[in-house]
Amino acid sequence: MKNLQEIILLFFLCLLGNYGMTAQENPPIPVQVEVNTAQFLNFGAFTVGDAGGTVSVDHNGTRTWTGDVTLLNNGTVSPALYDVYANPGTIINITHPASFELTGTSGQKISLEINSYSTGNTFISTQNPTIPNSVYIGGTLILGSSSANGPGNYSGTINITFNQQ
Template identity: 35%
Template structure:
């Protein structure tokens, strides 16, 4: 009977499960990155302006359109006079090399203290900075002439905004 008790005790030790370490937690190392880019900067080119030129108008009005190349055309009861020098406006952009950016422009108006004429702008909707982080673009527009405006020099402004895409 001694053999039987020893055999039973030995088999109990062999068949008991091994005690494992707790497995309810685990830790691993993560990684993080960040990239700081040069701020985007818009600069108006010195002495540049969206210039709708010199024109006459009758009572019925019309438009003057200046394209991105600076070429002007008249329509309706508006006539650009000989020697008129229309021009597109000009801007430069600086920032992080090879990044793309969006361009938005607002409408505006020009006035001479007595009369006002409204205009819309025309510009590219986006651009890409070159490998040196530079770009340039032009802004044209369409001036609406109601007709009968007084003679004189008209001036005004509009807004241009660039943002990284």
């Protein structure tokens, strides 16, 4: 009986010796995320009446409006496009202020809210680090009356941060 116990113990020790323990591989150090702007958010041409309203472009490029706004068929309409390069499996969170101020050519101001993401505002990188994860982002312009937001081009800086977690 003692010999049988020794044989069984030896058998289990051999099994343990052949199967080493492994752990998850550490990510490359440093973990790098690179973001490039490939396309700007553009709302196209529209007019605003006395009551004001909104113009939205979602992450698919669909333009909608509310209130006293007339969409015109000239001008480019597009969501913003960011190329995000990261290792597969990297969790990325998109953050930004609640709204941005845009200034017109005559000094008028309108508000822009970012509110539409093709990936959601948190996503996991699925591409090889040399291939971009395409992130489309849309938003909404909040417009006052035609006297408050007259004709012209409006522009401003939009600070969007892509945080690796």
